[in-house]
Amino acid sequence: MTPTQLRAFAAVVRLGSVKLAAAELEVSEAAVSLHIGQLRKELGDRLFTRTASGLAFTPGGLRLASRAAELLSLQERTIIEVGQAAQGRRLLRMAASSMFAEHAAPGLIGLFTGRAADLDVELSVHDPRRFGGLLHSRTVDVAIGPNPGNVDGTLSCKPFLNYQIVVVCGPEHPLAGRDVGPHQLRDQTWLLGPAAATDVGVVPTMLRRLNVPEERQQIYQSNSAALEEARRGSGVAAAISFAVAQDLSNGRLVRMSGQSLRFDGGWVTLTLPERDAPPAAAELVRFVTNPRATQAMLRGPGVNVGRFRPSIHITLWS
Structure with missing residues (x-):
């Protein structure tokens, strides 16, 4: 899994639409679908299906949605912490x-x-x-x-x-x-x-x-x-x-x-x-x-x- 794939999936979950996710990320719908397809292949789970009322997420898709938000948050926080460390700040966990x-x-x-x-x-x-x-x-x-x-x-x-x-x-x-x-x-x-x-x-x-x-x-x-x-x-x-x-x-x-x-x-x-x-x-x-x-x-x-x-x-x- 890459941050780009997780970011695409998280946007689909939040917005409920591949089209809206593509617009927010400023990429094509094909690019978002490609990232979702790569996640499906790696995880062996369809993650979600399209229904008349919108997207229906599988149990695995819901679990990934939670983890994706957590991992992306961790990535952003790590970038900030690395910058702080370069400036001489320390972090005690x-x-x-x-x-x-x-x-x-x-x-x-x-x-x-x-x-x-x-x-x-x-x-x-x-x-x-x-x-x-x-x-x-x-x-x-x-x-x-x-x-x-x-x-x-x-x-x-x-x-x-x-x-x-x-x-x-x-x-x-x-x-x-x-x-x-x-x-x-x-x-x-x-x-x-x-x-x-x-x-x-x-x-x-x-x-x-x-x-x-x-x-x-x-x-x-x-x-x-x-x-x-x-x-x-x-x-x-x-x-x-x-x-x-x-x-x-x-x-x-x-x-x-x-x-x-x-x-x-x-x-x-x-x-x-x-x-x-x-x-x-x-x-x-x-x-x-x-x-x-x-x-x-x-x-x-x-x-x-x-x-x-x-x-x-x-x-x-x-």
């Missing part, structure tokens, strides 16, 4: 677990990049079980989150911050202010962030220890969304203690008490061995143990939009 990315990464990135005017950080969220593969393939330079447990001896793993998970609910919840046991918690609706969807980390461990049925677990796109539902009294939520400290102090959330309701977790940095890791990654590993870095992660002051570069690809289908 960071993989993070969902909980670290939401609650601690903004403060860390803001403070870390503030020390180096030539450094940009690209953050992407992944299941911690993928950290090793991402590092070995050099897709990312450093990974931060819970210890995935499948780390081989070729990677450097360094713990740097411990935290506590607490169970909270809204002030109007029937169990607010009461001592509760595991049997009562099992019957509640649990409002959870993406961390609950993996098998690694303190939240999945907590749910297994409490034996919370899967049908009682509602997973939201972010921990903040889950906590907002908890404030409304829709259920109980698991949260990092420092992330809900203000809500607990002003009464918007109530910490549930009872035996076995304290769960401790920790984050680690993972990199290739220091001789193979990019200098910026090794610098970050040293930096995260700094007291100022710890305070920045706990307080989360945020980061300037020009310095924060999340890697996000979205495809919408009507």
Whole structure:
């Protein structure tokens, strides 16, 4: 596959017509059809057929449409990054677990990049079980989150911050202010962030220890969304203690008490061995143990939009 072929196919998908795609790309319809034909031959898939109501895409065509947009975006971003590198700019690619990315990464990135005017950080969220593969393939330079447990001896793993998970609910919840046991918690609706969807980390461990049925677990796109539902009294939520400290102090959330309701977790940095890791990654590993870095992660002051570069690809289908 070539970028030219993908660009032609992406235009056909977006516009729904070979003719319109050719006009937008300023080439002939025959040229667009040639590129589509080459893709069909290479992939062994018709990709789409013409019907009376327009183009009908095959499942493979829909998958390629998503990938084409992603690959073309990656190509454009790479061109920009190469130009920046030629001008002396550096890029640090960071993989993070969902909980670290939401609650601690903004403060860390803001403070870390503030020390180096030539450094940009690209953050992407992944299941911690993928950290090793991402590092070995050099897709990312450093990974931060819970210890995935499948780390081989070729990677450097360094713990740097411990935290506590607490169970909270809204002030109007029937169990607010009461001592509760595991049997009562099992019957509640649990409002959870993406961390609950993996098998690694303190939240999945907590749910297994409490034996919370899967049908009682509602997973939201972010921990903040889950906590907002908890404030409304829709259920109980698991949260990092420092992330809900203000809500607990002003009464918007109530910490549930009872035996076995304290769960401790920790984050680690993972990199290739220091001789193979990019200098910026090794610098970050040293930096995260700094007291100022710890305070920045706990307080989360945020980061300037020009310095924060999340890697996000979205495809919408009507």
